[in-house]
Amino acid sequence: MEESAKKEDKIKEFELAALEHIDSLFNVGMRMTRNREEAEDLVQETYLKVHRFSHTFKEGSNLKAWLFKILRNTFINTFRKKIREPKEVHCNEVEDFYLFHKIKSDRASEDYPSGSSTDIYEFLEDEVKNAVDNLPIAFKEVVLYSDIEELSYGEISEIIECPIGTVKSRLFRARRLLQKSLWNYANERGYLKEKQGGRK
């Protein structure tokens, strides 16, 4: 009887530990589904699976990565979405340090008062969110895991069941695309500012 009580406690402990990551799961769920209700369903379903499959979790392995893997599989099953690498991604034209160079040259050629110049700290929440959301899903997820959840390449490779090389190449290409679309947003906004300023 004592034995079973111990096991019970262990499970409770495990589930509590899993619940500590709920914000991370919900955030990634939000970005993956782009819909609050669906994200809630996804997270709920994920925790039911966590409960059901808790015995398959190997003690000592990475709980967060394990949770993300379940979330990802639930997402694929529920929304019948396939997470495939997009066939054509035009990111070759985006050179290294794309945004860095753009912003630098923008500043150099600047002839309007300082303060309205493009600064990466100026990116609006929506701009960053949209830029991330609009990435192809196979790219989006690696950005979420790496930049936002700060998981290691090894953990990501475990979650998406791909070799580390694939994780790297997707991540690097994803970041280039992200920089490009961030620049586009900044540019659009800068343009608007300029126009408004001109009218005054």
Add this chain to the structure above:
Amino acid sequence: MTTCNEAIEQLHEFLDNELDDGNHSTIKQHIEMCHKCCEKFEFEQNLKKIIKNKTFLHKTPQPLLQSIASQLADLEEERSQPEQIVLEPKVRHHTGIFGFFTLRPAFVTMAILLPITITCLAVYLVFLRPTGFSPIVQVAAERHDSFVNDNMRLDLVSSDRNEISRHFKNLQRSNLAINVPECNGRDTKLLGCKDSSFAGKRSAYVGLSGNHNKISLEMVNGSDMNLNKLNHEIFKGKSYHFGKYKGYNVVLWRQGKTLYSMTSTMNRRDLMRVASESIR
């Protein structure tokens, strides 16, 4: 010495903390020394932070958290029931009859439906199958059905045997067998007649009523229709074939070159008696 290119090549891995200690410190040293690279590295690092900060902002809604927590607690309680102390996954292995029902819905469906189907088929074959079913019987029964339900328009409505005989005689071109039933005695009464066709052959149709039942009589001349498939019975020295369709009894017989078909809800024996009495 690390070159700028080498450093930049490892930029992402450096920022993502993926380099081993040796490489990490080598790159770090380079950045500290190289202003150009430092600028770039800082830029990318800041961008990474910004992406995180501007994207990671959803707190799990409290109701969702509560609902999940209570759901897990419920499941826990279920699991800690005395019988289920075992912490194995909740894949239930039901045994015996319950296992059969929970695990194999398709088999259950089959197990239930198959005997029903077989029973129905057996009942149909043994009790309900039209005995001696044949297309002729079907045609006769359907004709009678429309007569009974007043869906048939008679050419002549009359209870006069001679008038009906005349009507058929007037159809000179036709080659119809004209042997209008004599309705003497009994309760058989003529209702009318119609120039018709029966199973592809021209026929004379006579509608009668007898014993509160309507009777259809069809007469076909020179019909070569095969009656051999039908059961037959000798009645008063004459061979009658019979069949049943849609609850109507059909009795068929030949007399000379003419095929007679009589249909009614009356039973076979009564029908044969009416036939033998009225057609001579």
